[in-house]
Amino acid sequence: MTFSKTLKPALLASATILLGQGTALADPIKIAVNEWTGQHISAHFAGALFEQLGHEVEYVTAGAVPQLAAIAEGSLHYQPELWTNNVGDIYPKAVEAGDIIVVGGLGLEPQEGWIYPPYMAELCPGLPAYEALYDCAQAFAAADTFPDGRLITYPADWGTRSADLVDLIDLPFKPVPGGSEGAMLAELKSAVAAEQPILMMMWQPHWVFAETDVNWVEWDTPHGTCDEASQKRGEACGFQQATVDKIVAKDFATSYPDAMKMVELMNLTNDVQNVLILEVDQNGREVKEVVAEWMGANEDVWQPWVAAAKQ
Template sequence: MLRTTKLLFSAVMAAAAIAVISPAQAGVPESKDPIKLAVNEWTGQHLSTYIYGALLEDMGYNVEYVTAGAVPQYAALATGNLTANPENWDNNVGEIYPKAVASGDIVLAGKLGLQTREGWIYPPYMEAKCPGLPDWKALMKCADAFGNAETFPDGRVIAYPADWGTRTTDFVKANDMPFVSVPGGSEGAMIAELKSALASKEPILMMFWAPHWIFAEMEFNWVDLPAWEDGCDEDAKVGPNPNAVHDCGFAQANVNKAAWKGMAGKWPAAYKLLEGYTLTNPDQNTMMLEVDNKGRDVKDVAKEWVAANKAKWQPWVDAAMK
C-alpha cells in the first residue's frame, strides 16, 4: 500500500511538471526526428541523460536513448548519429574527441556542474600492509600485498573497463610498476568487487571516480599519484620517468555537455535547454544511492527528480523557449 501511494504521488507530481512545461510549446518541437542521447557505462551519466531527456520529452521532443561507449561515442557525435551527451568527462576521450571539438563537429554547451576526481582508491586497512601509502611510490615496495593467485608476486590494480581507455595500464607500464592492470567489468561489477574485498578485508586497488555514492557508504583513501603536467603523454621529459610518456597521474576531468554541431540549428530550444542544464554532486549522489544501492529503476529516479525540482529546471525551460 505504501509503495502504491508513493507511485501515485510520483505520477501526480510528474503530471504537474508536464503541465508547467506544456503551455510554452509554441513552435516546439522544431523537428519530429528523434534527439539521440548517449547512454554511457555508469549510473551518474545515466541519470544526467534521463533527466535531460525527460525534460525534452515533456517539451514535446521525440527522444531516443542510445547505448554508446564513453570513447567510441565521439565518432557518432561528430557525424550526428548521436545528438548529445549531457555528461561528458573530457579526460578519457581518445583521439577523435579533441579533433572533433577543434574542427567544430562536436560543440560544447558548457559545464554540467559536477566536481570530479579520478584516480586509484584502496581501503584504509591496506596502509598497515603497505607502509608509506598514500604515496604512490610505496606501491613499488609492497606490490605483493595487493596481489592475488593470478598476479603474485606482482600486485593487481583494477582499471576501468576496456572501452574507457588504457590510462591505468599506461601509467603502470610507464613507471615500471610491479603490477598487473586488469580491466574492470561494468560499474556494477567493480562495485561488487569493492564490497566483497571490504567485507573480508582483502587487498584491493582500483581506478575509480567521484562523485559516486560509494563514498557515502564505504571508506576509501586515494593514492597520491604524481601530479598531471601538460605534455606528459607526448614528452618523456615531463613527469617522474624521463624515459617514458604517460608517467604522470591522471588529468582531472571537466564535465562538459557535448553536442553534434547541427543540434542548435535543428532543435534550437533543445540545445538552449542543454546549455542551461546543470546538476550538482549532492543531486547525483542522492539519486545514485537510490539506483545502485536500493535497486531502483534509473528512469523512475530521474523522473522523480524532475517532479521534485521544478524550481531548478523551470528557469532552464523558460530560457530555452524564448
C-alpha cells in the same frame, strides 16, 4: 580506444541508417543515448528538462563515434555527456570545423586511478601520495604476491595501463587483473567489510562510490597532459583524465533557443549521478523513474533553470 582520424563517408552513411535522414532541426528534440547507465541518466535528465519547456523529446541509441556524424549533419541534436577520452581525434576535428558546438562541461568530474579504503592510511603512512607505496608495499601484500603488494587492475582485455605504470616507476607491486567489473567490485566490498588490505584500479562516476568509502592515490601534477609521453619523461602523473562535454548540433541554438539556454544551465555532479546509478544498476529501477524521483525532491535545483530558459 582509438578511432579513425576522419569522418569517413561510410561512417556518415552508417549514422544516417541508424539515426534517420535529414539536416533540418525539427521537433522532437533528439537526444543521444549511449551504452552506459550514467549517460542514460544524463540523457533522460536533459529530456525531462526539455519537456518542462514544452518540447517533445526522442531518445536515440547511438554509438560514441556514429553520434558525432549524426550531430554534425543535424539528424541528432544533443549529447549531454560526451567523454573526450573515447572518441579519438574525430571529435576535436568536428568541433574545429564548426559542425559540432561545445556548450560546456556537464559538471561531472571523471576520475580514474587507484583506490584504497581509508583504514589503509594507518598501515601505509604517507598516503594518499603514491610515493608512500614504495615503503609499505607489504601492507598490501597477499600470499601470492609477497613481498610485493597486490594491485587489482582492470580485466585483461581492458588494457594494461596499471601494469605499464607499475613497470615504468618500478613500484614493488604485482598487478593482478580482475576477472570482470563485477568481480572487482565484489572483492572491494568484501575487503572493506572485513577491513582487509586492497588497492584497486577504478573509475568514477560509478555507483560503488555511493555506498563505499574510499580514497584515491595522488600523483604528481603533469606538465601538460598526463599521457604515455609524459610518463616516459619520468612524470609519475598517474592516468589521463577525461572531460565531459555537452555538445549540440550547429543549428540547435537558432532552432531551439529556450532549449539551448537550458543546455547552458544544465548541471549534473558525480554525487548525484553515483546515487542514481546505484538505484538503477543495483536496485533494478528504471532510469526514468529514478530521474523523476530526484527531480521531484530537488525542484529548487532545476526550477530556476526552467524559469531562466523561458525568458
